[in-house]
Amino acid sequence: MNSPGTQVHHLDGVRILDLFAGPGGLDVAAHFLGFRSIGIEWDRNACETRYAAGLPTIHADVSVMRETRFDEIPKSVDVLAGGPPCQSFSVAGKGVGRKRLDRVEEFIHRLVGGENEARIDEDLHSLGDPRTALVLEPLRWLLKAIETEGRDPYKVIVLEQVPAVLPLWEVYAKLLRGGEGRLNGVKYEADFWELKTERFGVPQTRTRAVLVARRPGLGAVEPLETTHLPFELQRERRNASQAEMFPGSSLPTGRKSRWISMAQALEEASRQKDSRVKASRLRKDGEMKFFVVSNYGSGGDSKKRGRRLWSEPAFTVTGKISRNKVYKSMAEYEAEKPDRFTIPESGVLQTFPHNFPWSGNDQAQQVGNAVPPRLGMHVLSMALHSRPPTDEELTAATTWRTVPGTTTEELRHIGCGDLSQCPPKSHRITRSRRKPAP
Template identity: 25%
Template structure:
C-alpha cells in the first residue's frame, strides 16, 4: 500500500479536488511532478509537494462558533425541491429554518419524510405537476438538489425558456414564482465541468434573467463541516437583485471527524451506532476482502488474487483505490454511494468483512439515529447515499440565517 508519505494519482486528485487528467497535465507541465515510490515503483505524488502547492488543505482556518450566526430574527420559511430522504431539510431545520413544503417524486423517500415529520407538507410527484404561486412572497428560501442535465442552446445566451424540459428549469420556475430573497441549488462537483462548463453558465444566466445574482459557486468538502466523510457538493447561491447584502459561505472547521467518530460514542453521537439490517457479501467476495487490512485496497492482496479479482482492470492505469477498499477507523469514510457493495466503490467495515449497515450508512451521513427510512433495504441505502449530509446542510443553513438576519435588519434599521 502507498505510504502516507506518498499519494497515488487517485488519492492526490481526491485530496486537492481536481480530476486525474488535470494532475497528469500538471505532471507534464512540471507544476506538480509525480515520482517513483521507492517500494512499489508506482508513479505517486509526495505529500510534501502537494502541501507546498496547496497549503490551505493542510492549514484549515478555524470555524466561527455557531453563536456568531445568531438565532433567526423571525420565522424563515423554506420550500425544498427534489427533497429526497430529508438530509438537507433536517440540516436546515437544525439551523432554525422552517420547511413550508417539500417536493419529491420518489415514493419511498416521501414515505420517509412523512414517517419522521408528519407535520411537513410533502408534495409527492413530478415537480412539473405542482404550482407554487400560492407561496409568492411567503418564503425566504427555495432550495433544490436538481440533477445535472445538459441544455439545448437556442442561441449564444441560454434563456429561461430554452431550458424547458430540464429539472433546473422547474427549479428556476419555482424561484421565479415564489420570489424568495435567496435560492440555493446543490449538485455534484462534476457540474463545474459538465458540457465544458456550459451547463453551469446556462444556470447562472437563467437565474440572472429571472432576477437573481449568483454568488461565486463553491464546492464544499463535507469533511470540513462536521461530517466524517470525504464527500463534496457544489453549492449555487442566488440572491435577489434588489438585495445588496453579501452572502458568506460557512467557514471550514479545524476538526476532522473519522469513521470512529461516526460509529462509536463520542463528540458526534452520544452512543455507539444502533444495530440494524445491512447487505452481505457473497462468499467469494468475502474471502478476498478478508485479506485486505484496514485502510487497504486491492493492491494489498497477493498478486495472483489481484489479477483474478481485478480481471482486465489489473493491467490498466490508475489507482482504482475504491476497489476492494476497507475503511480505517482513524480516517473519514470515502463518499458513500447508493449501494454499499459496488465493486468500483467498495466501503468495507474496518473490523468485520461486510458492507456498512443501514444505520452505519446513516451515521456517516450524520442523520439522527431516530430518523427512520422507509422501503426495502436497497431503497434505504439509496435514500441515504443520495442525501446531503445533515451536518453540512446545517452549516449552510446557519449561513443562510446570518444572511437573512442581516437582510431584515437592513430593512428596519434601528
C-alpha cells in the same frame, strides 16, 4: 382523514421549498437551524421516510407541480432550495449531462431569453437522458414565481449538485446577477463553490457544487468558512502516523480540527440514548478498529478496490454503500467474511441523526441520494443567517425528535391524499405469490 385545520398547522410558517427533497437532508438541516420547510419528492419510499420524520412533503413530480399545481405551494415560501438528481452528471454514471454541458448552458440562456418552453422541452429530449433536463428546474421555478401574479421572487436560492455541474452554476450566477430577459429586472447577489464535505465535519469524502443567491439588501454572499482539515486521498501522501491514530486522540491544528473519522462518528452515535447505531461488533480488543473495502474501483481500475481505515473518513456514501465490505481483521478479509454498514450507520456517516426513522424500501439508495445534513446546515446558515451554524445547533443535530404516528398519517394525507395526484404507478402494490396451505 386530515382536517383543513391540521393541514394549515403543518404548513404554517413554511419558508423553504426543497425541490427533489429525497429523505430530507436539507430539510433536516433547516429544522435544526429553526426554519420550516416543505419538500417535493417523487419517490414513494423517500416520502415514507419523510412522513415518519415529520417533514411536510408533497409526493409529486417537480415539473408537474410547477406546471399545474404551483398554487399549492404556501405563499410564505421565500427560499428555493434543491439538488437535482445527479446521475446524468455523476462520474459513476454514463455522464450524458456531463458530456453535453455546452448544450445545457444553451438551454439555460434560451429559457431566460423567452423562447417557447415547449420547443425547448422537445430539444431537451435529444440529450438522451431525461434527468439532464432536471438541472433546469430551479431556474424554471424562479421564472414561475416571477411571472405568477400574487407571488414574489424568492429571496434566497440554494442549489447543490455533483462537481461536474459547477460550470452551470456559474451560468446561473451570471444570469441572476444580471436580471435580464424573463428575470424581468429581478437581480441577485450570487456565488458558487466546490465544497469538500470532510472540511465541514462530515465523516466522509464527498465533493459538491453549491450555489447561493440572495436578493440585494440581504448582504453579499460570503464564502463558507471550513471548520476541519482536508483529507488527503492519496494514501502514499498521507501522514502514516495520523492515519493509524485512533480518532479520539487527534488534536486540532491551529483553528481547524482534524477531519472526523468513521470510528469517531459511529462511536459517538452509539453512545446516544436509544441509539439505532449498534457498533459493538466493529470493536476489537475494546477499540473500534476496522477497514472498509469499497464497492467501486480505484485509480481508474474497476477491479482495484479502494480501502479506508477506521481512523479515516468514509468513502463517498452512495446508494451502493451496503455493498461496501467491512472487516475487523486481515483474517476476516482472507476468509472473505465481511460485515456491512447498517442503514442507521450509513445515515450517521451522512450526518443524519442516529435515530432518524428510515422507512420504506431502498433505504440504502435513500441514504446515498441525500445531502449530508451537516453540510446543509453550513450552507443554509450562511445563506439565511449570514453566519456558520453554532456549536449548539450542530450538537442538537445528532438526535432527531420523536414524531407521533398521528403526525406521520397527517403528513401522508397532505403529501398523498387519495393518491390520484401522486406519480403514476408509484403506489402500485405487488402481491406476493403464496403457496397454498398444506
